Amino acid sequence: MTSSEPPVLPTLLMFRVRELRFHAELRERYHVLDFFTSGEPLHGFLAAAAADPDPPRALVTAGGDSVSVDAAFLDAVPSLRFVFSTGAGLDHIDLDECARRGVAVANSGTVYSTDVADHAVGMLVDVLRRVSAAERFVRRGLWPLQGDYPLGTKLGGKRVGIIGLGNIGSLMAKRLEAFGCVIHYNSRKPKESVSYRYFTTVHDLASESDVLVVACVLSKETHHVVNRDVLDALGKDGIVINIGRGLNIDEAELVSALAEGRIAGAGLDVFEKEPKVPAELFSMDNVVLTHHCAAFTKESRSDLRDATIGNLEAFFSGKPLLTPVLPR
Amino acid sequence: MESLGVLLLHPLDTYLEQELDRRCRLLRLWDAPLDRRGEFLLAHASSIRAVVTGGGSGAGGDAALIDALPRLEIIACYAVGFDRVDLTRCRERGVRVTNTPGVLTDDVADLAVGLAIAALRRIPHADRYVRAGLWKANNGHYGLTTQFSGKRVGIIGLGRIGLAIAKRVEGFGCPVSYYQRTRQQQAYPNYTYLPTVVQLAADSDVLVVACSLNEQSHGIVSCELIEALGPRGVLVNVGRGEHVDQPELVAALAEGRLGGAGLDVFEAEPDVPEALMALDNVVLAPHMGSGTRETRKAMADLVLANLEAHALSKPLLTPVV
Numbered sequence A: 001m002t003s004s005e006p007p008v009l010p011t012l013l014m015f016r017v018r019e020l021r022f023h024a025e026l027r028e029r030y031h032v033l034d035f036f037t038s039g040e041p042l043h044g045f046l047a048a049a050a051a052d053p054d055p056p057r058a059l060v061t062a063g064g065d066s067v068s069v070d071a072a073f074l075d076a077v078p079s080l081r082f083v084f085s086t087g088a089g090l091d092h093i094d095l096d097e098c099a100r101r102g103v104a105v106a107n108s109g110t111v112y113s114t115d116v117a118d119h120a121v122g123m124l125v126d127v128l129r130r131v132s133a134a135e136r137f138v139r140r141g142l143w144p145l146q147g148d149y150p151l152g153t154k155l156g157g158k159r160v161g162i163i164g165l166g167n168i169g170s171l172m173a174k175r176l177e178a179f180g181c182v183i184h185y186n187s188r189k190p191k192e193s194v195s196y197r198y199f200t201t202v203h204d205l206a207s208e209s210d211v212l213v214v215a216c217v218l219s220k221e222t223h224h225v226v227n228r229d230v231l232d233a234l235g236k237d238g239i240v241i242n243i244g245r246g247l248n249i250d251e252a253e254l255v256s257a258l259a260e261g262r263i264a265g266a267g268l269d270v271f272e273k274e275p276k277v278p279a280e281l282f283s284m285d286n287v288v289l290t291h292h293c294a295a296f297t298k299e300s301r302s303d304l305r306d307a308t309i310g311n312l313e314a315f316f317s318g319k320p321l322l323t324p325v326l327p328r
Numbered sequence B: 001m002e003s004l005g006v007l008l009l010h011p012l013d014t015y016l017e018q019e020l021d022r023r024c025r026l027l028r029l030w031d032a033p034l035d036r037r038g039e040f041l042l043a044h045a046s047s048i049r050a051v052v053t054g055g056g057s058g059a060g061g062d063a064a065l066i067d068a069l070p071r072l073e074i075i076a077c078y079a080v081g082f083d084r085v086d087l088t089r090c091r092e093r094g095v096r097v098t099n100t101p102g103v104l105t106d107d108v109a110d111l112a113v114g115l116a117i118a119a120l121r122r123i124p125h126a127d128r129y130v131r132a133g134l135w136k137a138n139n140g141h142y143g144l145t146t147q148f149s150g151k152r153v154g155i156i157g158l159g160r161i162g163l164a165i166a167k168r169v170e171g172f173g174c175p176v177s178y179y180q181r182t183r184q185q186q187a188y189p190n191y192t193y194l195p196t197v198v199q200l201a202a203d204s205d206v207l208v209v210a211c212s213l214n215e216q217s218h219g220i221v222s223c224e225l226i227e228a229l230g231p232r233g234v235l236v237n238v239g240r241g242e243h244v245d246q247p248e249l250v251a252a253l254a255e256g257r258l259g260g261a262g263l264d265v266f267e268a269e270p271d272v273p274e275a276l277m278a279l280d281n282v283v284l285a286p287h288m289g290s291g292t293r294e295t296r297k298a299m300a301d302l303v304l305a306n307l308e309a310h311a312l313s314k315p316l317l318t319p320v321v
Helices: A023-029 A042-050 A071-076 A095-101 A113-129 A131-139 A167-177 A202-207 A228-234 A251-259 A279-283 A298-316 B014-023 B034-044 B063-068 B087-093 B105-121 B123-131 B134-138 B160-170 B197-202 B223-229 B246-255 B293-311
Strands: A011-015 A031-034 A058-061 A082-085 A104-107 A159-163 A182-186 A211-214 A239-242 A265-268 A287-289 A324-326 B005-008 B025-028 B050-053 B074-077 B096-098 B153-156 B176-179 B191-193 B206-209 B234-237 B260-263 B282-284
Touching: A011 A023, A023 A031, A023 A298, A031 A042, A042 A071, A058 A298, A071 A095, A082 A298, A095 A104, A095 A324, A104 A298, A113 A131, A113 A167, A113 A211, A113 A239, A113 A265, A113 A287, A113 A298, A113 B105, A113 B123, A131 B105, A131 B123, A131 B282, A159 A167, A159 A202, A167 A182, A182 A202, A202 A228, A228 A251, A251 A265, A251 A279, A279 A287, A287 B123, B005 B014, B014 B025, B014 B293, B034 B063, B050 B293, B063 B087, B074 B293, B087 B096, B096 B293, B105 B123, B105 B160, B105 B206, B105 B234, B105 B260, B105 B282, B123 B134, B153 B160, B153 B197, B160 B176, B176 B197, B197 B223, B223 B234, B223 B246, B246 B260
Parallel strands: A011 A031, A011 A058, A058 A082, A082 A104, A159 A182, A159 A211, A211 A239, A239 A265, A265 A287, B005 B025, B005 B050, B050 B074, B074 B096, B153 B176, B153 B206, B176 B191, B206 B234, B234 B260, B260 B282
Antiparallel strands: A104 A324
16 A cells, blocks of 8 residues: 555535535545436436445435435435435435434534524514615615605514524524514423413414514424414414425415405515515515525535534544434 | 694604694794795794704704794704704704604614614615516525624614614624713623724624714714725614715725615715615615604604693703703
């Protein structure tokens, strides 16, 4: 063995459509087999990976545009012992199958939570105080022509009902309290460590909230958790903020509630069929629309890089994972 | 106060106007065409004992107006800023002046923080992007914005509004520093005092103007301060347009010497320079810091209460002079 041979880099499977800047660093540390640039169908790609002289023990995957890491996938690459998900969600990974096979799983932990909470608070202020709408007014040259922009409504004293008091919901609550908002919430179970008022159903939460915030994961239980009944309970002065998933809300019902004035406004970062946004919303001044960007700042990208490389390095050196999901 | 002759200088608020009409003897300055205002004042001078004015660029209360109204006793400002009122002339003439502090503190602070987040996270810009159909067209190639939480916030003027801003940004883990004319006797253990405004800018990621407008604070956001704030810094102005060297601000934003801005006030409202409108790194608001239904009613009620107290020779609620 000659001393000039470079160290053999461990093989890493990569399932992510859009290249991030730190992927170059991954290529320096690992022998990366990238599915989306291979151009091959999944079956052939996995077969080739499994036949690699050093078959991959780890996989990096995003949510959304990635394939499912299910039984068939795991069968095709039996060398796989660790899955790292860069996204917030885990619905594309069959956790039970991974647990059964002793495959460890880690995700990006809380790297996005602060930014999503900040974006949600920013949207809430925007809707109540009409920031984006008033900006359009100014940019169209209407201020000299039409005088003052119509008045918004005060934040202080508003009851903010948060669906899902996880990391993001808790960070939002802390921020909104400083604005004088009153925090209400619904969660699978009440949280003993908080003094916010708990509601057993989302309907009850909506009926005693001025702002309803979707901050929960998407699951069978939370699919269309904000539906016609909840919107009716929220009422004509209520507003909805969604920084969860588009499917948490019955989008058609939301659009008609807004069109008919049955609720007062909305701030939406996510939609049922992104990047498609219902056209009816474009003519509304009481909605704020963003392109599923609540998580994406330079800072969270840097934290994601640290979490990805940190967890991979931990796995390959036999150390405890930084942000494990499995083993629990 | 049915016999109190009140001159309203410009339209402010429907409720306020209706109440003044109902409870006083109201005259509206804009009933006279612009070129006949002098005649109008002359014709009504003997009955005008009170003036009500706002806080924007249209506001009045200068020496010329005061001199034209020999029976003037009180100027009630529907605003917390009274920079347009000639206080010296008022003192000479024994004219009282009131404003509307306190009731609008929360709203202005809310908007200041809202503008900071809007500028750093580019929320209005994203909203324009989506409405223009660009999300669908570009499918996700937008770029990363800048986190707000944890950014160093510098506040010029730690008065009521400045303190309310500090309290809100603390919830985001932002360290707070401040500058003001006189270091407070009361210590703020969580906030760092800096002895010059340029040092404050150098130590801040987000700089908020929350002080009153007077001789010393005029143009406080100077070329030197903007340079200290720098290409990644964001300026938020909820004070007065005159706090800022506006041409310098516009140039700095356009050239990238200043990272961004959230502006609620401008030099010559309601005119906003075309050069500012052309920029994507600025959020523009039409002087709406106190612009909520709840607060404008509270401000109107405070103006009315001050006028009534004056009419009844009782102590004014919120006097400036």
